[in-house]
Amino acid sequence: MAQTTRRTRGTTHRGQALVAAASAAALLILTACSDADSSGDGGDDDPIVIGISLPLTGDFSEPGKGVQRGYEAWAQMVNEDGGLLGRQVELKILDDQSNADRVVADYEALIAKDEVDLVFGPFSTRLVVPSARIAQEYGMLFVEPAGAAAEVFEQGFDNLFYAAPAIADDHYNYLAEHILAMPEAERPTTVAVASMDDPFAQGTAYGLRDKLAEGGLEVLVDEVYPPNTTDFSPIAAKIADSGADVVIGGTQYQDAVNLIVALQQLNYQPQLAAFSTAPTNPEFSEAIGSKTEGILSPTGYTPEAAWPSNVDFVERYTEIHGNPPGEDEANAFTTGQVVAAAVEAVGCAEQGDCQQQLIDWLRDNEVETVVGPLSWDATGKPQGAHLMQQYVDGKIAIVLPEAAAEAAPVFPKPEW
């Protein structure tokens, strides 16, 4: 109404007073809020609080929830076994909505405001780099389950450890060796690559692409698409048109599903199809209409592995969730194991000097985990390689390397 908007010279000055009062009040509220719930100062019986930020909504929510399940399973099992240093473990998980800006605010809140004793890493390279820097600037140990791209280890972090067997560029090493070792007549000769514009996805796809190109295969298509792409028909059209023998997808989850469906719509039948991440997800098979036969994927983990802690993990996880853990769950669990090993060895879990002791210990020691023994170089890079899994007769089986193989690799791939 017109009445309310009339104004006199005088009242604008009241407006200024109002501004000052409002900002003062707002600052007081902020101050009061944060005073209320800062946690206690770590007596012996207090639980060890571990701060985590995960993408529970947004682009990475599917794997993000997997990581959450893994962390929660770890905490539950540790607590059932009597806790860490005799103290119970408590997780404080925030949602960063797959947003790099949020993830920083989250870790800042966890470390500075909630004064958590330890932090675990988030999901995806894009979120790992900013959050690792926060942790570094607060002097916290930062073990992460998902920042596999090479660039994570080029930032000069000295507090970071990647809790999985290999970085993204090396994920396909066994497959590359296998293809290049084929007899000349059988070996595929052309390659099509499509990758999400994401450091992890590109790391995996380009690792394989470059090794195959070096080995003499011809790269016919090399496409990059932004993370929010939903229409894959043009990319699929290009790949199908090239008729390449091998298709490599640098994918996360939904993009792989869409790309595969689009390729099927064009009736493109490659001899070999390799996609990262998505095929390790339990919902993948249903999402592409069960036409999974022969699809390859690197995995850092298999529930079948015989590492002692893994047998126990798979059994107890299956009891809780009704199905065996996937790769995301296992990587999260591994993160917990790595930190727990350092905490038990050093004998402390709190902010301050303790964190540097934990970092130093991990730098020099090897840790037994559900993905096998892990050790790291000075940049936090793990020193191992990934397994190759393939859908064989409708089920996931490890096919490479031969030493760990549960089935022989299927080549050429059956039609989808």
Place this chain on the structure above:
Amino acid sequence: MTGSLLIQSLILGVLLGGLYALLAAGLTLYFGVMRVVMIAHSAFLILAAYLAWFASSTLGIDPLLTLVVTVPLFFGIGVLMQRLLIRRLRPATLTMMSVLLTFAIALFIEGLIGFVWGGTQRRIQLPYSSASIEIFGARIAVVKLIAFGLAALSLLVLYLLMKHTRFGQALRATIQHPEAAQLVGIRTDRVAGLGFGLGLATAALGGTALSLDATIYPSLHWHWIGPLMAIIVVGGLGSIPGAAIAALVLGVGQSLLQVPLGTTWAQTIFYVALFVTLMVRPQGFFGGRLAQRF
């Protein structure tokens, strides 16, 4: 570029352009009747797609059947929106404030979708999802043909409605000259409400067509509203045939450019066209004098 890839891209472009045309027709309709830039148009599009996905994944029915509910529902929401919200705004600041209001509605819908169904990407899984047929040596997915058919049919109905009914005449009169329309006895206010409803109904149709062959997530609507707004400016604000032609041209252009440039750069064609249009011919290439002032 091989010949078959060219034909493939051309056909994909036409199919995509058809969907763009339907949606842009709705968007330009609001502008015509009310001088409102309806930012929430594509949010309703995604909402319709989510409803189709929800019905098909929980009830197991074909997503096309949801049209029976969503089209009347969206029509009603459109009429109510015009009656209860847009009309409340002050005439002098209508253009700016209506943008803000529809923008707020877009945020609200996006948040609501995320709140109810989560931020995860969704996709309808149909028995015929990966089926395709061959046309001129190009393989075209069945779902894409259905989506295009739906869009083309709706556009045809909209055209017949505008050209051959009394309501259509009233609507066109309101678009061309509201004061004059009022003078000859057209109740422009009522017509505007119905026009708004009609526009929103196109979002329901478009959303269902979209859901057949695309992944949806709450913030997807931002990727639609940009190209759509560019289309209606290029076509001339308020001109439905202009919007349809611009949609087809730009849709095909995008599809063809994808081959040499890749998906991301190809999308910029819409924005380049937008800037060029405003610099060279601000009233749009197919619009009348109407667009000049806005």
Place this chain on the structure above:
Amino acid sequence: MPNASSTLATRSRGPAQTPADGARRSRRNRQIASALALVVGVAVVAVFPFAAPDAYVLSAGVVILSYACTATSWNFMGGFTGYISLGHAAYFGLGAYGTGIIVRDLGLPSFLAWALAGLAVAIITIPVGIAALRVRGASFVIVSIAFVLILLLVFQAWGSFTGGSSGLVVPRPFPDLMRPEHHRVFFYLFAALLAVMLTLWWAISRSRFGIGLKAIREDEDKAEALGIPTRNYKLVAYVVSATLTGLAGGMYALWFGDLDPIFQFSILLGSYMVLMALLGGIRNLFGPLVGAVIVGVALEIFKLEFGDTQFHLVATGLLLALVVLFMPDGIIPAVQAGLRRFGPQSSSIREMTAAELAERNAAAGVSGDSVFSGGPTPTPTPEEKR
């Protein structure tokens, strides 16, 4: 301190109409009150970094100040001319990325890079502004949104230059500072930037240029008829507004360090600017600041209380719709109207917008249907209610 939000109407009438004696006394009182308010405001900002209980609250304070900077710079266009830009995040992102890229590629000192990035934003804005302002209203809005979306695409796709989807790391300007000190320094830097912006807004608002802009806001056709070079005025206001937004973005980049196209070129960020300015009151010098404090604090509380949901979008949408429908002039005027009932009836000078006049006249049956602003020109009728 004179009134920052005076318009043509206030100016042309002036204090001569008021009973001189009482007015002079109460004006002195008000001057004292406003000086006091300013001192309190400055004191709160000065003390906050030391009163904040931990680094997180301090960082939240920095975020709120950066919001205040963006909302205030948005208001140079939105408040003066009434042209609502939903895409100012584009300039925020350009300033942020510009700063980062100049530091990375040219190796210049951080704050020199920051200033150069501001200059670059100004240069980029000129052609965009010309295109956006070719026609009125609707296409301005369309261009403003389109510009954010296109920049998002370009900055994602042009990985070799912008870092692409994996983002860009901006080196810290003060690498030796611990994190809480880093926040403290940037709190003051943002406060200084905000002070500069507010002073500039105040100066423009009192200038001929500012009066011309406000005339455009109230009735562009008449402003043009009066000989105001409307297009150039709008363009200058747009460039100033965009440049300041770019500077706020550059400052943010130096503070935050990690840039990601999805966040820098986000529609949501642009909508926050509009919401904050509108909520506080776009005709008011301190409106955007008040709005930024309210929205900023609300966002923090939301994040703490409902962190796991998309609920903040719903709330943002609702709040924006409510403000547009019921409080289009913002909180400050609304509260003032409330206060006025208790305060002294000191003055009879009235300020009304053309829109309000038109509305009132329409209600009184003076003018015909002017839904499309093509109706007869409303004439102000003298009216004394109070």
